[in-house]
Amino acid sequence: MTPITYVESRRGFLNQTGVGLGMAALGSLLQQSNLRADNPLDIKVGHFAPKAKSVIYLHMIGAPSQLDLFDPKPELVKRDKEVCPDSLLAGRKFAFIGGELRLSGSPFKFAQHGKCGHQISQLLPHLATVADELCMVHTMHTEEINHAPAQIFLHTGFGRGGRPSLGSWVTYGLGSENQDLPAYVVLLSGPPGGAGSSLYSSGFLPSVHQGIQFRSEGESVLYLNNPEGHPSDSRRRVLDTLGTLNKSHLDEVGDPEIATRIDQYEMAYKMQTSVPELMEITEESAETMTLYGAKPGKASFANNCLLARRLVERGVRLIELYDSDWDHHNNLSTRLSAKCKEVDQAAAALITDLKQRGMLDETLVIWGSEFGRTPLAQGIDGTGKKTSPGRDHHKDAYTVWLAGGGIKGGVSYGKTDEFGFGIAENPVHVHDLNATVLHLLGLDHERLTYKYQGREFRLTDVAGHVMRDWLA
């Protein structure tokens, strides 16, 4: 279990954490004997100079329809409701639909936005205002056709559970700039993804790299609050005694793990202040609250976007936002419109806000999902099902966008065919996206490895190319 051993910028973390309790003496003891176990979250230098320091990953759980948001298909609209020719279906696999399949054009209007002329649907008016910041990737494709495996694949590069998530890889590779907060934070609006907490699991990496969910209801971090009737001053006295006893045991036993344990208790104590302070969005200006459409005390995507910015400000490495209910097998026009109203303003506000504060250059924002949706209608397919139309899962071509953090804004990358079934040029595999995200953070996806069960594992398995055309 040897962690990757980059040349370290700082050894030990005594200087970073400044723990009380006569820890200075302890520190010198440890330095002398080279005793201190490395903190896996110490800042590490990557393989090359990073463009981005942090990532905010906006994951729309369930898969929004790219054909109604970012990838207009006039031909599909023209031939709406026509029976789909078999030639277009060869080799395609669908999760639900079968029988006589019909083409389904988007009912929504598209227009060009920004200097770059990105095509954006009427459902995303706010996002359209930041079009020039976005690198729009139209040719994402993946291996998995159902939600849980595809979500796991997107996050871990493998379709079954048990491997580390992108966020875990990143904190493993780079450590954290803030030792008072977790390095990898997860925020939810709606229920979690189909794959549950395995999406932000550290897999076989040490559990310190797992994503920690900050919750909007109850305790913001599990077990953060002191039990009722035990105030902070009492807790401090318990910790002081604990520290004293642990320290004396360390002196006797000499195991550096004890020194690490002492530090973890001090960090936990600090988290009890730093986390509530972070979650307190009421200290934001009215202007900012309006920009995001955030409302204190509500569990919403807007609040989470604002929290994400606050987390980046505090040096948190990777923040992932999950927003659920994008799985529109039926009644797509109503449901997609409603979902867009929930996320459009806040996602655009996030980019605007980061830019205003000069943070966008070093913060990579990604908006995407586990796959896209079919150019075919689900629900009026002649097999007896009568529903207002939706779209099935589509893994062969879909859209994600990236912004900030070393990304060239205004790029429109890749082309899909005239119906949106397949890729006409410049395909981008999930591994390519992940390789590029790591690259922007200064990590070489081929060299960021972890040895486990006899193999050097990578996030990108044995594939992946950095997408140079996206880079600023």
Place this chain on the structure above:
Amino acid sequence: MLLQIQSRSFMMRTLALVALVGLAVVPVCSPVVGDDEKKEIALNGDAYAILNRYCFECHGRDRQDGGLRLDSRQALLEGGDSGAIVDLANVDESELLRRITLPKSDSEVMPKRGDLLTKSDLSKIEQWLKAGAVWSDKAATQKHWSYVAPKKSDLPKLDDREFLNPIDSFVAQRLYAEGLDFAPPADPSVIARRIYFDVIGLPPSVRDVESFVSDASCGLESAVSGLVDKLLASPQYGDKWARPWLDAARYADSHGFQRDDLHELWAYRDWVIRALNEDMPFDRFTIEQLAGDLMPDATESQKIATGFNRCSPCNVEAGTDPEENRFNQVVDRVNTLGYAWLGSSLECAQCHDHKYDPFTQREYYGLFAFFNQTELEADRTNPKALGSIKFMGPYMQIQNEASSQRIVELESKIKGAKQRLASQQKRADKLATNAQSDFKNQSPLQPLAFESLSGASHELLDDQSILLREDAPDTDTYLVTVSVQDMKLSGLLIEAISDPSLPGNGPGRGDAKRPNFVLSTFEVYPVDGEGKPSKTRMALTDAIADFEQANFQASKALDEDEKTGWAINPQFGKSHWAAFRIQDPASLDGVNHLQLKLVQNFGAARTIGRLRVSALTGDYPKAFSKATVEDPKVAKLQKEIAGLEQSLRKIDIAKTLVTREVDVPRMSTMFSRGDFRSPTNPIEPHTPSVLHSFKSNGLKNRLDLAQWLVSPENPLVGRVIVNRMWGEVFGNGLVSTPEDFGLKGEPPSHPELLDWLAVDFVEQGWSQKKILRRILTSQTYLQSSHMTSQQIDRDPNNALLGRGSRFRLPAESIRDNALAIAGLLSSKQFGPPIRPPQPKGLWAKVGGQAYEYETSEGEDKYRRGIYVVLKRMSPYPSFVTFDATARLACRVKRGRSNTPLQALTLLNDPVYVEAAEAFADRVRKDSTGSLEDQLTYAFRLAVARAPKDFELSALKNLFQQEKEFTKQPVPEDAAWYSVASALLNLDETITKE
């Protein structure tokens, strides 16, 4: 184990210190004594093995990056595209040495990926080059150590010391060679606690410690021996040792993936615990789990054991291809076999020949073929509906004598009651049918539009009913638009129809046991010419139904209260109807369409699964009254049956997932790139050729495979198992990569010891208890775990075993330990999983069934961690924090991290808060002496040893401060709580010292 080389000059200095070499790892092929020629051969062999391990993947037979090959002397000396890499005349300046000694951060470092060469490896390569890089053909053909059957070598002869336990002889030999010696034994109280943790996973009581300490004063060895024997006979042994095996077996209580439904497999978990307690020989332990169902006259217990195979995750997310799921499960079984028994990562060979270990893709599918004949576990309920996958089983019911009798009794009572009901019902049904047919001109209405506001999928059937499908939302509202043009409607009939695709045949969608529905409100709106429903709903009255649950009458669907409605418990599994009279039929004049709104917001998917709407025309029968529908005798009988059935359910007719072979064998093939859609050549079941030969009873089935696996000729299995046991006890195996005994794994620190134990394991009848006993009665085991800075510098990972091991307890033990210290722990064993307190909302429903997390009551709440429910997509949070996994795949070694969340858990998780409270109470109840006495007692409960003066005064200080400053009504309580909490959080408390 990897040592960072900071710079070339540093490296060269290091290389000069040849004496240091070998500290990290004993050369595997090293000779026992140093005869020059043998030494040279060994060096060549080592060099080859090192190049093989680090270089051949990219510079070997299959691939030559940079035009460079390193697998023959000629190729090595030729170099690659950019010239020579070795200069035998000036070895120090060789490009090869430069590249392999660069720091990890350098972009030119080799190997480019993975671990760098260890100091010892670097030194060997350098020596070998300086000796002329002699290439021995033998080295290239020599089998990797782990594929050669182990032998018991003679015990080392040590000049002045004799050891009773062979473990100590081997360890001493290595220590002496390094000029080191054993550390002194740990304090007896520490030893007692250590043994308790290692055998039963629980701390000793204060009295247990006292009695051991007193025994030890008359002789440590006999005291240890006596205690180990006593504890090995304890039923708690199985609770402790099942945990690592269940990690490997990836045992969990749910399927995994999106539809993470709970399944019943706990009988398998209990089987493991019982088998370990009985010390079932490991060969039988293996065979029964892999192939108990195929054993001649397989017993129930042997079939339960095959639950092992059923621990593979199962994906029943709607839209999943059942064959893909099955394929993935078989893959998981092959990979698990590799890690758990062979210490080998076979999984690479799913897609291509293994890159460095001698397993081909063909051999992978040879193993695959053995597992390829089991029943499908999930399938489409409707072959035409791609999204209709459902979990099928197979389950086996478990007999239990005590309950069997009661079951027979109840079943006969139910049968009798049902017969009486049937005859009574006939009369009632007739009345109800008459009532229904009383409606003249009753005709089904074709829905022009149907919408589920929760987005549920549905289809229209030929009889004009609508069948809801796939995942059922908790609550739903249906909007049905129907045409009523020229109909002279007098009422509307709502039918909730049973259907085989619904859980328990419906008519509700929630779950198979109680497929109820609750129609909270039923509203009807006229639709205008533009298709817009009116804002005013039509007045309905005289609601009647064929059956109404107590307090859930059809009339409740008409009231304003959305909390009440029409429901049908306990008449599940059959169709029901309700009729509603339109108060003012005249108001329908000119209305062509109606929109019906069926609100069903009870929750837990108590929604109608198949719905039909019919028009009632003509006169709404005036004479019709409830009395004709309801028959009090029927109701009474139904109540009686419901009561009996509930008693029956409470008896727990347990079932468990088992492995079953299909009747008609599937053809097995290879799969191109490991893709289930690309089968290629047919293949017969067979085993990897690098291992011992396979003997078949003719069938080549799982039973043959299992027997092959535990053949005494298997070079791996004995080593792999004793190594894992060693790792449980010492924190690290003799091979520190227990999952990988292949080329890239770490070589054993004590190869002869490992082999000796592996052979001994088989000779002792595959007894795990005997191996454990041997380990725990060694001097090596009893050493103090105190470390000096010299030791840490020289042997940070304790590879030489010159001291005891100390490391944090595993997740489950941390809770067990706290509960035991607090006096809360229940030793109750076996049965369905338990649910200790966890924060609300963690079991969020995504797909599949919704589950309430109901905290266990009574002693169940305090049972050991091995019994805690494991829901894969939401595992018990505090266990995950302490490095337990979701068990999505085989895992033979857990991490041991040290994080702030662990601190928060032990300080604030209600489980630990309760433990601290109970601990505080217990101390005062058990010990009534002075404050010092009480604090001493508490300290001993927590860590077994007595506190030092300094420690006692620190605790006393805390106690007094807390008492002084607290605002709680009883200051003493607050003070004791704080003391208890501090003790439960000590590093020592959660560590096996």
